[in-house]
Amino acid sequence: MRRRAAAAAGGAIALVAALGACSENTGEGTTVDTDRKQTGVIATDPKDSQGPAAEVAGAQKGGTFTIIRETPISHLDPQRTYSFAGLMASPLFARYLTTWKDDGKGGLVLVGDLAETPGTNVNNDCKVWEFKVKDGVKFEDGTPITSKEIAYGIARSFDPDLTGGPTYVQEWLADTAQYDTRWDFKANKTSLPPGLSTPDPKTLRFEFAKPRCDLPFAVSLPTTAPLKPEQDTGVNLDARPFSSGPYKVAKNQVGVQLTLDRNPHWDPKTDPVRHQYPDQFVWTFGPTADAAVNRVIADNGADQSAISFNFVPASLVARVAQDAALKQRTILSPTPSANQLVINTQRVKDLKVRQALNYAIDRDGLIKALGGQTVAQPLTTLMPPATIGYKAYDAYPAGANGNVDKAKELLGGQTPELVLGVADNTTEQQMATQLKGNLERAGFKITVRNIPDDAKLDEIKKKDNPWDLYIGNWAADWPSGASILPVLYDGRSIKAEGNSNQSYFNDAAINAEMDRILALPPAQQGPEWGKLDERIMKEHAPVVPLFVDVAYAAHGSKAGGVFISSVFGYPSFVNAHVKP
Amino acid sequence: MSLSPVEGVALAEIESGGDAGAEKGFVGRSPGQLAWARLRRDRTAVVSGAMLLFFVVVALAVPLIEMAYGIGPREQFQNRLDGFGMPLGYAGGVTGEHWFGLEPGLGRDIFIRMVHGLRTSLFIAFAAAVITAAIGIVLGTVAGYLGGWVDAVVNWVTDLTLAMPFLIIALALTPTLALRFYGQREAVPPAFQIGVLVAIFALFGWTSTARLVRGQVIALREREFVEAARAAGAGLGHMLFRQLLPNIWAPILVSFSLAVPAYITSEAALSFIGVGLTDETPSFGRMIYRSLDYLQTDPAYVFFPGVTIFALVFAFNLFGDALRDALDPKSSR
Numbered sequence: 001m002r003r004r005a006a007a008a009a010g011g012a013i014a015l016v017a018a019l020g021a022c023s024e025n026t027g028e029g030t031t032v033d034t035d036r037k038q039t040g041v042i043a044t045d046p047k048d049s050q051g052p053a054a055e056v057a058g059a060q061k062g063g064t065f066t067i068i069r070e071t072p073i074s075h076l077d078p079q080r081t082y083s084f085a086g087l088m089a090s091p092l093f094a095r096y097l098t099t100w101k102d103d104g105k106g107g108l109v110l111v112g113d114l115a116e117t118p119g120t121n122v123n124n125d126c127k128v129w130e131f132k133v134k135d136g137v138k139f140e141d142g143t144p145i146t147s148k149e150i151a152y153g154i155a156r157s158f159d160p161d162l163t164g165g166p167t168y169v170q171e172w173l174a175d176t177a178q179y180d181t182r183w184d185f186k187a188n189k190t191s192l193p194p195g196l197s198t199p200d201p202k203t204l205r206f207e208f209a210k211p212r213c214d215l216p217f218a219v220s221l222p223t224t225a226p227l228k229p230e231q232d233t234g235v236n237l238d239a240r241p242f243s244s245g246p247y248k249v250a251k252n253q254v255g256v257q258l259t260l261d262r263n264p265h266w267d268p269k270t271d272p273v274r275h276q277y278p279d280q281f282v283w284t285f286g287p288t289a290d291a292a293v294n295r296v297i298a299d300n301g302a303d304q305s306a307i308s309f310n311f312v313p314a315s316l317v318a319r320v321a322q323d324a325a326l327k328q329r330t331i332l333s334p335t336p337s338a339n340q341l342v343i344n345t346q347r348v349k350d351l352k353v354r355q356a357l358n359y360a361i362d363r364d365g366l367i368k369a370l371g372g373q374t375v376a377q378p379l380t381t382l383m384p385p386a387t388i389g390y391k392a393y394d395a396y397p398a399g400a401n402g403n404v405d406k407a408k409e410l411l412g413g414q415t416p417e418l419v420l421g422v423a424d425n426t427t428e429q430q431m432a433t434q435l436k437g438n439l440e441r442a443g444f445k446i447t448v449r450n451i452p453d454d455a456k457l458d459e460i461k462k463k464d465n466p467w468d469l470y471i472g473n474w475a476a477d478w479p480s481g482a483s484i485l486p487v488l489y490d491g492r493s494i495k496a497e498g499n500s501n502q503s504y505f506n507d508a509a510i511n512a513e514m515d516r517i518l519a520l521p522p523a524q525q526g527p528e529w530g531k532l533d534e535r536i537m538k539e540h541a542p543v544v545p546l547f548v549d550v551a552y553a554a555h556g557s558k559a560g561g562v563f564i565s566s567v568f569g570y571p572s573f574v575n576a577h578v579k580p
Numbered sequence: 581m582s583l584s585p586v587e588g589v590a591l592a593e594i595e596s597g598g599d600a601g602a603e604k605g606f607v608g609r610s611p612g613q614l615a616w617a618r619l620r621r622d623r624t625a626v627v628s629g630a631m632l633l634f635f636v637v638v639a640l641a642v643p644l645i646e647m648a649y650g651i652g653p654r655e656q657f658q659n660r661l662d663g664f665g666m667p668l669g670y671a672g673g674v675t676g677e678h679w680f681g682l683e684p685g686l687g688r689d690i691f692i693r694m695v696h697g698l699r700t701s702l703f704i705a706f707a708a709a710v711i712t713a714a715i716g717i718v719l720g721t722v723a724g725y726l727g728g729w730v731d732a733v734v735n736w737v738t739d740l741t742l743a744m745p746f747l748i749i750a751l752a753l754t755p756t757l758a759l760r761f762y763g764q765r766e767a768v769p770p771a772f773q774i775g776v777l778v779a780i781f782a783l784f785g786w787t788s789t790a791r792l793v794r795g796q797v798i799a800l801r802e803r804e805f806v807e808a809a810r811a812a813g814a815g816l817g818h819m820l821f822r823q824l825l826p827n828i829w830a831p832i833l834v835s836f837s838l839a840v841p842a843y844i845t846s847e848a849a850l851s852f853i854g855v856g857l858t859d860e861t862p863s864f865g866r867m868i869y870r871s872l873d874y875l876q877t878d879p880a881y882v883f884f885p886g887v888t889i890f891a892l893v894f895a896f897n898l899f900g901d902a903l904r905d906a907l908d909p910k911s912s913r
Contacts, residue, residue, distance in 0.1 A: 314685075315873035318664045365658045369685045372664035419765045426870075429859045433686060436860070437656055447767040450858060452755060466764040 042110045042118050042216055042522065048101065049112035052268040053275060056561045056575045063578025065278040065559065066306035067571075068292040072255045072285045077237040078225035079157040080164040084570045085309060087222065091274060091574055092260055092281055093243040094225035097131050097150065097204070098216050101273050102572065104333070104563025106386060108479065110216055111272045114145060114226065114244075115204075119216040124521070126211035131204045131219075138265040139228065140243040146201035149226035151192050157223050158185040158193055161235055166477060168218040175209040189229070213522045217478035246276040258283040277561070277577035278305075289313045296556045297326065305578040307555035307562055307571060314371030320554060321374055331553045331562060334377050335569025336386040337475035341435065341544035342460070346504045347468045348418065352410045354541040357469075358396035360407035360442030361544050362434075369434040370427070376547035382488070382533045384548045386566055387479045389526025395537040407442040417445040421467030423456035428471060435469075461499045472502050472543070479567060480522075481529020486514045489536055505542035510535070611826070618906040625902030631895040639699040646696075651678075651689045653696045653862045658687040672880030680884040684874055690867075690884055697864035698888070700857070704774055705843035708781035713836050715782065716789025721820045723790070724797025734794070738787045746784050753780065754855045770861040777850065777857070781843055789835055796828040830904045837900025841893035864889065 043049055073085045078094040081087060091099070099113035110118045115131035122128040137145040156162060158170055160180040167179065173195040174182035183193045192198070195207040206215060231242040240249050246268075247260035260281040268276065287295065289310035295303050297320065312320050312330070320326055341361070343354050363378040370376050379385075380394040398406060418439075422432040429450075436446045449467065451459055460470045476483040491506020493499075510532070517528045536542065551564040553571050561575035609617070619625045638645065646652065657678070660668055665685040667673025672681035672690075680690040723734035754776055758768045800806060801824070809823045847857070848865025857863050868889055871882045 313873075314665075315875075315877060318662075318666045318684075318877040321664060362658075365656070365687075368658050368661050368663075368665035368687070370665070371685065372662070372666075374664065430685060433859045434656075437654060437686075447765070448858065448860065449765065449767065 043101075043112070046112075046117050048109055049115070049117055049272050050269075051271040053101075053271060053273050053574075056275065056277070056577060058579070059275070059277050059561055059575070059577035060580060061277055061279075061577075063278050063305055063558070064280040064282055064302065065573070065576050065578055066282045066284060066302055067309050067573070068284050068287055068295065068306055069309040070286070070288050070292065073258070073283065075164050075238055076241050076249070076252070076258070077162065077235075078165075078222035078227075078241060079153060080162050080238065081222040082165050084568055087568050088309075088565065088570045088572060089258075089283065090222045090225070091245060091572075092247045093241055093245045093249060093263070094222055095137070095145075095244045095271070095274075096222060097219035097224040099220050099273055100565075100567050102563070102566050104566065104572070106566050108388075108566050110220065113220075113272070114150060114224075119219070121213075121521075126213040126215070126522075127208050129206040129208075129212075129215050131206075133202050133204065134270050136267050136270045137244070138267065139226070139231075140248040140263045140265055142265045143228070145226045145244055147198040147204040148201060149228055150204055150224060151196055151198050152229050152232075153225050153227045154196060154223060155185055155189075155192055156227065156232060158183055159234075166218075166221045166223055168214075168221070168477070169206075169223050172208050172210075172212045172215070172218070173206065211519060213518065213520070213525070214478070214480060214482050216522070217480055217483070221477060246271070246274050247281055250280070255285060257285065274574045275561075275577070277575075281573065281576075290316065293320070293554050296329075296554050296559075299329075299556050304556040304558040307553060307559050309553075309571060312374065312552045312554050314375055317371050317374045317552065320552075326554070329555055329557060329559075331551065331555070331564055331571070332374060333551050333564035333569075334385065335475070335549045335551050335564065336384045336479060336567065337473060337549040337569050338379055338382075338384040339376070339546045339549065340382075340472045340474075341546055342470050342472035342502045343541070343543055344465065344468050344470075344502075344504060345506075345540075345542050346463075348416075350416075351541065352412075353416050355396060356407040356410040356416075356442065357439070357444070358537075358541050358544050359398045359403050359410065360439055360444070361398070361546070362400075362402040362438045363547060364400040365438060366431065366434050367547055369430050370547075373550065374552040375550055377550050379545045379548050381545055382536060382543070383481055383484050383529065386548075387476070387481060387484065387529070389481055389528070389530045391527070391530030391534060393534050393537075395534065395541070402438065402442070404442045411443050415443055415445050417447065418468040419447045419449050419466070420469040421449050421451050421456070421460065421465070422471060423453040424450040425453045428453075428456075431471060458497075460502050462497050463494060463499060463504060464496075470502070471546075474500075475569065480525070481533070482518060482525060485529055485532055485536070486518065489542065490514055503542035505536075505540060507540060510540070615906045619902060622902045622906065624898050625906065628895040628898035628902065631891060632899055635698060635702065635892055635895070638695060639702045642695055642699050646692060649692055651692050653688065653693045654860070655689065656687045657682055657689065661685075661687050666878055672878050672883075674880065681880050684878050684881060690881065693862045693867060694864065694885060694888060696862035697867050697885075700770075700774065700861060701844045701847060701864035704777055704781075704847050705840045707778045708785060708843045709836055709839040711778065711782040712785035712839065713789055713832060715786035717793055717825070717832060719786070720790040720793025721797050721824055724794035725801055725816075725820060725824060727798075731794075734790070738790055741784065741787050744784070746780075749784075750780050750850060750855045768858075770857065773857050773861065777847060777855075780850075780855075781846070785839065785843075789832065789839075792831055792835060793828060796831060797824050800824055800827055830908050833903050833907065834900050837896050837903070841889075841896055844889065844892070 069085060073089055074083045075081050075086055078090055081090050096113045097115045098110055098118045101109040101111050112118050114133055114137055116134050120130045122130055133145065133147050139145060154169060157165055158180055170179040171177055173193050176182050197205045199205055226244050227242055239252055239254060243263050246263055246266040248263040250261035251259040262276055262279060266276065290313055292308035292310055293312050293316055296306050296308050320330060343357065348354055367373065367376045367378065383390055420432055420435060422428040432448045436448055439446050459465055474484065474488060487500050489501060489505050490511055491501065492511055494501055494504055494506060513532055517525055517532065520528065549569065551569050555562060558579040560579045561577045562571050562573065565572040660673055660682055662668055667682040667684060669675060674681045678689050678691065680694065682688065683690055719734050723731040757776055761772065762768050806823055809819060844865050847863065848869040857866060864885065868885045871885055874881045
């Protein structure tokens with residue numbers, strides 16, 4: 001009996017292996033379009049900001065569009081929305097002052113959303129900005145949206161209880177990072193924060209102490225979603241946000257399912273980007289990435305009009321990518337999320353060592369270790385290609401696999417001993433193994449030190465952290481150099497803890513150049529950031545640029561109109577529709 | 581003076597064997613020799629024992645195998661991977677050079693990593709199983725035989741250990757220990773990680789053996805042969821290890837043979853929550869755990885480690901069974 005069972009088990013395993021072995025892997029597959037570039041900047045023609053949005057070819061009304069995601073959306077309250085899932089869900093039920101008209105191919109135009117234009121720079125000094133609110137914009141109960149409700153939305157974002165959202169507008173208005181102490185929302189619910197005013201119901205006015213040329217970008221974040229004071233339920237707004245967009249919350253089973261129904265008071269003529277094709281949007285939470293992708297691939301029943309918000313996991317990539325029939329049902333697109341091997345310049349002071357690291361890096365091998373071209377694309381610049389004014393360059397040209405000899409030559413026979421701190425999660429462990437092998441071939445001695453996964457980010461943000469190298473990631477909130485280079489490489493902002501400048505790089509000349517560019521009009525800044533990017537890498541090499549994340553999403557055969565947002569790198573649903 | 585069951589049956593067998601081979605003369609055989617003879621007669625035991633021996637020899641001969649094979653466990657062959665990091669060619673990149681193919685992603689040789697991993701994993705599992713069995717046997721026999729307050733205390737400690745949350749303590753202890761002995765910039769050597777793993781397993785694993793042994797000893801302690809030994813004035817050590825222990829080897833061996841494969845898989849699971857070994861140290865358990873992600877896309881990667889652990893666990897269990905049968909004087913075979 002036992003022997004027969006053993007034979008059966010052995011036979012089954014042999015069969016599985018035989019099935020796997022019967023096809024030869026010749027290495028052909030999908031490729032990602034990497035050379036696309038961001039075009040257009042801020043709409044100057046007010047017509048661009050007017051609705052309705054252009055019809056999507058082949059789209060029709062009706063049906064239920066399902067989005068499957070492993071974990072719930074952390075916040076639905078627009079003023080607290082900052083997670084990628086939240087930022088992609090929010091446009092369905094919230095409108096902002098400005099928004100991005102995105103063709104999904106890198107063509108981005110910043111247009112007015114509730115505002116008629118993406119802002120008026122009143123004195124051309126970026127200190128005073130005015131927005132005119134459109135006619136005909138309404139809440140889900142039919143009442144019109146005026147500048148008062150938008151201002152109230154911004155005011156409530158000062159509430160220290162409503163944490164989690166972006167803080168740009170608040171910090172700029174208060175001119176301090178401790179904005180909630182500068183102006184207390186709870187004590188002044190009927191007034192407005194300093195610098196914010198509504199001269200009339202159609203006008204919203206921002207006055208800043210310093211030039212804030214990125215304001216039109218910053219108000220494209222959900223902080224500027226309008227809210228009526230009487231509808232403000234405080235922390236409970238998370239469960240049921242009050243809609244100003246094309247859909248409204250019909251039912252929210254927290255952590256399980258979120259159902260959005262059409263909002264009849266949303267007027268397509270006022271909206272330059274959103275559509276209202278499906279009858280319903282349903283967000284389902286729970287299935288793992290593997291399970292969700294397998295479900296949409298299987299394409300049964302309701303899953304035909306579903307998308308997996310979690311990308312195709314590395315373990316399934318080869319199978320999905322090599323199936324020609326699935327090609328129509330996958331979306332592959334580079335994202336603006338850039339990853340670097342951050343060099344702690346406080347510890348690694350020798351520029352030659354930093355340059356040698358840049359020569360030594362084997363990006364091709366690293367990307368293979370991560371799961372290949374559907375997971376990551378090589379990057380040699382500080383800013384990702386999807387940035388306005390991006391300049392393609394490679395300051396340390398060493399080919400796809402790195403140039404070990406050049407690195408050894410720069411090191412001049414010495415063997416720098418560096419400690420690489422990595423989180424103890426699967427991905428970073430894999431990367432650490434790869435980087436150690438790669439860099440040790442080039443003459444470094446690398447010690448891998450594990451950091452508990454949940455503590456890693458906090459630890460490397462501490463100025464006196466004990467590691468020489470660590471893996472860093474930056475996804476900007478808008479595709480402008482101003483939201484990348486000054487944030488990551490301005491040494492004057494270094495504090496004891498919570499640093500974004502994780503290479504602790506500080507150079508007076510670079511700091512001064514940043515100040516000069518920040519004072520330029522927004523439209524002229526782009527190319528200047530591109531030049532500064534190259535200068536930082538050439539002169540200082542504070543990081544080794546590694547790769548940008550690639551979005552690889554799978555959806556059912558009837559899910560249409562989904563594209564990867566050029567701003568956030570996740571599926572956008574403004575054009576989503578259910579195919580007949 | 582009545583004999584213990586083991587010796588009694590041994591005598592009976594000797595006598596019955598004596599009838600058939602009267603000409604050869606009377607052959608005196610110890611219980612150990614008898615068990616050995618029975619084991620040799622059992623074909624399952626011979627085959628599974630040979631397999632175990634093979635695994636142990638492979639694990640011990642790692643440096644020789646590596647020398648003959650010519651590839652190290654950390655060498656990467658990423659030029660033999662496609663754009664998705666999957667091995668080129670048939671069955672996960674199996675070639676004359678790479679017998680079991682390559683790991684997807686990092687492109688390391690599966691065969692040599694398996695051989696290395698076998699050594700790590702077998703060492704951890706054996707060490708942990710031996711230590712837990714030793715602690716369990718000593719505490720179990722002492723508690724069962726002496727009873728009274730000793731039994732109460734041992735039981736109380738057992739309950740306390742069982743109540744301690746294994747994962748939480750493992751998670752809390754490992755990084756703290758590593759930090760206690762090594763700075764934030766020092767690599768933690770594999771020997772230390774292995775030691776910590778074995779210690780954690782030993783700390784938590786002894787309870788089941790202790791309870792098992794205690795129960796068996798309680799059942800035996802009022803038997804005539806024990807009373808007889810006690811009446812003859814035998815000391816505690818003699819009572820425990822000469823009188824009681826030989827009669828309860830069978831369940832101990834079975835639990836030991838089940839514990840070894842269980843520790844191999846636990847080691848893998850622990851590696852993945854950041855306790856125990858890092859990716860640098862080749863480990864069999866970790867390899868199996870990682871390969872499961874590729875079940876759909878690179879089944880060959882799952883196949884080789886999967887078949888090996890299947891064979892290993894199967895051989896352990898069969899051999900454990902056979903050993904139990906051989907040692908059990910009441911066994912009919």
